[in-house]
Amino acid sequence: MKLLYFAWVREKVGRSEETIDVPQGANTVGDLALWLKSRGGGYAEAFADMKRVRAAVNQEHADLLAPVGARDEVAFFPPVTGG
Amino acid sequence: MKLLYFAWVREKVGRSEETIDVPQGANTVGDLALWLKSRGGGYAEAFADMKRVRAAVNQEHADLLAPVGARDEVAFFPPVTGG
Amino acid sequence: MTVKVQREDFDPGAEIARLHEGRSDIGAVVSFVGVVRGDSGGDKLRTMTLEHFPGMTERELERIAEEARERWSLDGVTIVHRYGELKPGERIVLVVTAAGHRHAAFEAGSFLMDYLKTKAPFWKREMRESGEHWVEARESDDRAAERWR
Amino acid sequence: MTVKVQREDFDPGAEIARLHEGRSDIGAVVSFVGVVRGDSGGDKLRTMTLEHFPGMTERELERIAEEARERWSLDGVTIVHRYGELKPGERIVLVVTAAGHRHAAFEAGSFLMDYLKTKAPFWKREMRESGEHWVEARESDDRAAERWR
Numbered sequence: 001m002k003l004l005y006f007a008w009v010r011e012k013v014g015r016s017e018e019t020i021d022v023p024q025g026a027n028t029v030g031d032l033a034l035w036l037k038s039r040g041g042g043y044a045e046a047f048a049d050m051k052r053v054r055a056a057v058n059q060e061h062a063d064l065l066a067p068v069g070a071r072d073e074v075a076f077f078p079p080v081t082g083g
Numbered sequence: 084m085k086l087l088y089f090a091w092v093r094e095k096v097g098r099s100e101e102t103i104d105v106p107q108g109a110n111t112v113g114d115l116a117l118w119l120k121s122r123g124g125g126y127a128e129a130f131a132d133m134k135r136v137r138a139a140v141n142q143e144h145a146d147l148l149a150p151v152g153a154r155d156e157v158a159f160f161p162p163v164t165g166g
Numbered sequence: 167m168t169v170k171v172q173r174e175d176f177d178p179g180a181e182i183a184r185l186h187e188g189r190s191d192i193g194a195v196v197s198f199v200g201v202v203r204g205d206s207g208g209d210k211l212r213t214m215t216l217e218h219f220p221g222m223t224e225r226e227l228e229r230i231a232e233e234a235r236e237r238w239s240l241d242g243v244t245i246v247h248r249y250g251e252l253k254p255g256e257r258i259v260l261v262v263t264a265a266g267h268r269h270a271a272f273e274a275g276s277f278l279m280d281y282l283k284t285k286a287p288f289w290k291r292e293m294r295e296s297g298e299h300w301v302e303a304r305e306s307d308d309r310a311a312e313r314w315r
Numbered sequence: 316m317t318v319k320v321q322r323e324d325f326d327p328g329a330e331i332a333r334l335h336e337g338r339s340d341i342g343a344v345v346s347f348v349g350v351v352r353g354d355s356g357g358d359k360l361r362t363m364t365l366e367h368f369p370g371m372t373e374r375e376l377e378r379i380a381e382e383a384r385e386r387w388s389l390d391g392v393t394i395v396h397r398y399g400e401l402k403p404g405e406r407i408v409l410v411v412t413a414a415g416h417r418h419a420a421f422e423a424g425s426f427l428m429d430y431l432k433t434k435a436p437f438w439k440r441e442m443r444e445s446g447e448h449w450v451e452a453r454e455s456d457d458r459a460a461e462r463w464r
Binding site: 164 | 200216217218219221222225226247258259279282283284285286287288289290291300301302303304307
Binding site: 191 | 341351352418
């Protein structure tokens with residue numbers, strides 16, 4: 001499973017991408033976020049308040065209940081501020 | 084009093100402007116339009132249906148009740164179609 | 167605030183740039199370009215002639231621009247309207263609004279076009295394949311202008 | 316439908332012209348140019364850096380453009396969004412909509428900007444006199460996007 005991080009989520013976790021094995025029991029974006037938070041350090045900071053984090057699965061906006069699997073690319077980032 | 088005509092009002096009355104003495108009893112745009120209509124010919128055609136004619140007094144939109152006098156410039160024209 | 171009534175074509179990009187370049191307080195520039203359409207249910211337009219009321223046209227456009235500035239917080243308004251003979255595909259009118267925020271610029275632009283359509287003394291005469299005629303004012307334009315009352 | 320995500324500046328006039336020149340079925344072209352503002356209550360902006368999500372950005376802008384085409388009768392949509400470092404006064408985003416009639420072009424342009432603000436994966440980092448920070452998403456932008464639901 002490929003993970004991508006942007007903006008201050010990227011800064012807090014300290015990397016822009018990584019590839020991980022799907023954590024046991026992580027079936028949704030929300031599960032994955034909780035697992036990442038449990039890693040502690042910058043991850044715990046980045047995912048401290050899930051209301052401030054948004055996600056995309058395979059480049060489409062996704063909510064916490066969206067399913068994720070080994071072949072998915074999951075991105076985490078703050079609410080967007082373009083335009 | 085200076086009178087100006089535009090678009091099909093101009094075509095019907097057959098001129099783009101003229102200077103006239105204020106007709107007796109013509110105190111408003113509506114009075115003036117009725118007097119012009121009474122001239123007959125192209126004037127009668129142009130002012131046949133006053134709902135189709137608009138007016139401006141000294142380059143400002145004016146309704147039939149707007150007062151007019153000897154020093155005014157009064158224009159008659161169809162509803163505008165610019166833009 | 168700039169109002170121009172002219173025979174010649176205009177340059178939308180230059181007018182947009184003129185409103186915001188060299189300034190850093192403007193966040194949004196909205197422009198509207200009106201183009202002469204050639205189609206009308208199969209009866210093709212050959213040319214169109216725009217008659218106007220010199221003097222009143224400029225004053226009326228300035229009044230409309232002034233009203234937009236009273237209603238919205240604008241940093242600039244430009245209106246350019248052509249007259250004379252125009253062919254299908256030619257630009258006919260330009261409205262540009264500049265503001266700190268996008269909604270003011272969009273709304274003021276839409277307002278200016280609605281008002282211009284019902285207030286600016288222009289009259290279109292169309293030369294179509296089927297013959298010539300003066301364009302009738304449209305009730306939908308009156309209703310559009312009523313939205314802003 | 317054209318979507319571009321680029322570092323370089325763009326030319327609003329050229330993009331407007333590209334949507335309507337050579338055609339006589341388009342009556343209205345509306346453009347929106349977003350410009351980097353330098354002011355914020357006395358705390359001046361020095362530069363801004365726009366990060367984005369390459370790949371998703373283009374797809375998301377195409378999805379938004381497609382949605383506008385489903386809602387309004389449009390003859391063309393162009394979206395250009397810059398990323399990288401920008402200074403106050405620089406152009407940052409361009410949206411152009413072309414349609415037969417003006418209200419479709421205005422509404423679609425306003426819709427595209429509201430959706431782009433809440434959907435396109437861009438993040439602004441500001442370098443101000445007082446320090447650096449990531450720009451917070453604004454609730455007013457969410458409310459603006461809600462208008463179209």
